[in-house]
Structures are given as structure tokens and as C-alpha cells.
């Protein structure tokens with residue numbers, strides 16, 4: 001029976017989708033995809049979702065509860081994922097038949113995951129990364145899409161944009177950009193898999209540009225282009241660019257921004273959403289950090305405020321700092337250096353408005369205070 005289905009799928013080119021990751025965004029991605037696989041004949045209905053298994057305070061396994069209730073009670077409570085989402089705690093089993101692999105875990109776990117997957121996936125599989133972050137190696141930065149491609153020998157697109165998982169879960173309007181390397185047909189397939197009436201997806205031929213926009217929160221076009229000269233200027237005007245920057249920094253995201261002279265003013269479009277949502281996790285934790293004058297560390301705030309969800313901003317600031325330091329570029333990018341120094345408690349939060357035009361060494365000297 002299994003062989004019949006497998007042959008049938010190959011003959012009719014029906015794609016099998018597995019989502020590797022089941023946090024806040026991972027669970028919402030599975031929900032989005034599952035609503036589409038039911039409608040589109042080119043995809044197998046079932047969407048497998050790999051769950052990093054954990055035991056809940058009730059003593060039950062998270063995977064069992066997801067499969068029983070159709071909800072990720074820890075990372076996305078109150079939202080039904082769709083009955084065709086199947087949670088699987090066995091990584092190898094989850095990816096075995098997949099022809100489309102969606103990677104969406106915190107970036108610090110990806111190297112370990114990739115190593116476990118070597119030789120365990122189909123050679124014709126295509127991948128996409130929804131992950132923000134980079135790895136730093138001695139010879140420089142490595143984006144997560146490259147990590148996936150290099151370890152697994154498969155093509156990897158990326159998807160980043162103006163989106164906050166909790167808002168997409170409530171089917172509030174959001175958007176994203178798919179970045180692809182060469183094959184537009186594959187990018188179109190990813191667009192089809194993610195696009196819904198409330199989640200608008202488009203694609204551009206610029207993997208590094210899209211991924212750096214998501215990772216660096218778009219603020220450093222100059223650094224992106226220094227690292228990868230192929231990055232296109234136009235990518236910064238896609239959803240992964242300026243729109244994601246606004247979304248990431250904004251407390252209330254259900255707003256339309258109107259250009260008023262040279263300023264953008266927000267018009268709140270959904271008051272109900274605004275009462276229940278307070279923007280992204282990095283923004284929320286950064287606000288708490290600043291309000292405490294930097295006295296409570298990001299690690300402490302992450303544990304207390306996010307209950308298992310992970311911040312990517314603090315480790316990305318450290319990774320960017322390592323790259324800048326290794327390449328001798330610290331002086332060119334004082335904003336990034338200052339952000340890192342604040343995150344590690346070596347400068348107070350208000351240093352962001354004082355020191356961002358000078359190097360950390362100058363700023364420790366206090367010349368501009």
C-alpha cells in the first residue's frame with residue numbers, strides 16, 4: 001500500500017511536505033501550509049511537523065498532545081493547526097519521504113539538526129528556510145540557507161517578511177518574500193504552498209539579500225552588500241526589507257502607515273488585535289530590558305517572558321560583532337557594535353542614542369557623554 005502511494009506520488013509529482021520545527025512560527029507555518037495542501041492537488045494533504053519532544057507540566061508528551069488536540073499547547077496555544085498536521089518526534093522519520101522541507105527552528109540548533117539529517121533525506125528534496133540568523137565560522141559568516149545546502153546537498157530557498165507568527169495565526173494580514181537562487185519554478189511552488197488570502201507571498205531572485213534582510217532586521221544595507229556583493233538594492237523594498245523592519249519594531253502591527261510629508265504615521269486598523277498583540281518577541285524583551293535599565297539580562301527576560309520561545313536578536317548581534325571584528329570593520333558599523341555591547345551589559349541601554357556614531361572603544365572612553 002505504502003509503495004503504491006509512493007509510486008503514485010512520483011508519477012503524478014505530488015509533493016510531500018515536512019516542517020522541521022514546531023515553535024511559534026513553525027506551528028503557524030504548518031497551519032498555513034496545511035490549509036493549502038488540502039486545496040492544491042499537487043501536494044499530499046498530510047503535513048508532517050517535527051517536534052523537539054518535551055514533557056509538559058501535566059506529564060504528557062508535547063507531540064501526543066498536539067496530535068490529540070490539534071493544537072501546539074506550548075508554543076501556539078488556542079490555535080487549531082488543521083487535522084492534516086501530524087506531529088512527529090522522530091526527526092529521521094519525519095523527513096524520510098519529504099520532497100519539500102521547511103526549516104523553521106531557532107538558528108542555534110540548525111547545525112546539529114543538519115548533521116543528524118545527512119544521508120537521511122531524499123536526494124530530490126527541495127528546502128526553504130524561515131530562520132533568521134547566521135553562523136560564524138573562521139572564514140566568515142555562513143547564512144542558514146547555505147548551512148542547509150552544504151550539509152544536505154540540496155537547493156535551499158528562504159522566506160522572510162513583514163510577519164509576526166501570532167498575527168498570522170489569527171489570520172491578520174501579513175506578507176513575505178521568497179528568495180530563490182536560480183530556479184523560478186521552485187520559487188513559485190513555495191509561493192503556492194504558503195500564499196493565502198491573508199498571507200501575501202511574492203518572490204525575488206536574491207537568496208542572500210532576503211536572508212540578510214531578515215537576519216539583520218534590514219538596517220544595514222551596506223553590511224549586506226559588503227558581505228555579499230550580489231545582494232540587490234531592490235530587495236530592500238520587498239516585504240523582507242523595509243516592511244519587515246517596521247513590523248519588527250512596531251508595538252502594534254495592525255496599522256497602516258501613511259506618508260505624511262516626510263514621516264510615516266500609523267493608522268491603527270484593528271483595535272481588537274492591538275489590544276491582544278504587542279509585536280515581536282525581540283521588541284518586547286528589548287522594551288523590558290531598557291525599562292529595567294539593563295539590570296536584568298536578556299537570558300533572564302527570555303526565560304521569564306517567552307516560556308521556551310527563543311530570542312534570535314541577541315545571538316545575532318554577537319555573531320555580527322564577531323564578523324565585524326574578524327574583518328576589521330568595527331569602526332564602519334558603530335550601531336551594530338553598540339547593540340552588541342548593550343546586549344552583553346557592557347554599555348547601558350541609552351548608549352544606543354549616544355554611541356552609535358562611534359566605536360565601542362571611543363564610547364567606553366566616554367568622549368561623547
Ligand SMILES: NC(=O)C1=CN([C@@H]2O[C@H](COP(=O)(O)OP(=O)(O)OC[C@H]3O[C@@H](n4cnc5c(N)ncnc54)[C@H](O)[C@@H]3O)[C@@H](O)[C@H]2O)C=CC1
Nearest residue numbers: 022023024025026052104105106109131132164165309310
Ligand atoms: N515567531 C515569529 O514571529 C517569527 C519567527 N521567525 C524565525 O523563525 C525561527 C524559529 O522560531 P519559532 O518557530 O518562533 O521558535 P520559538 O522560539 O517559538 O520556539 C523555540 C523552538 O525551539 C525548540 N527547541 C528547543 N531546544 C531545542 C533543541 N535543542 N534542538 C532543536 N529544537 C529545540 C523548541 O521545541 C521550540 O520548538 C527563528 O529563527 C525566528 O527568528 C521568523 C519570522 C517570524
Ligand SMILES: O=C(CO)COP(=O)(O)O
Nearest residue numbers: 161163248280281282283
Ligand atoms: O521576525 C520577526 C518579524 O519578522 C519577529 O520576530 P521575533 O518575534 O522573534 O522578534
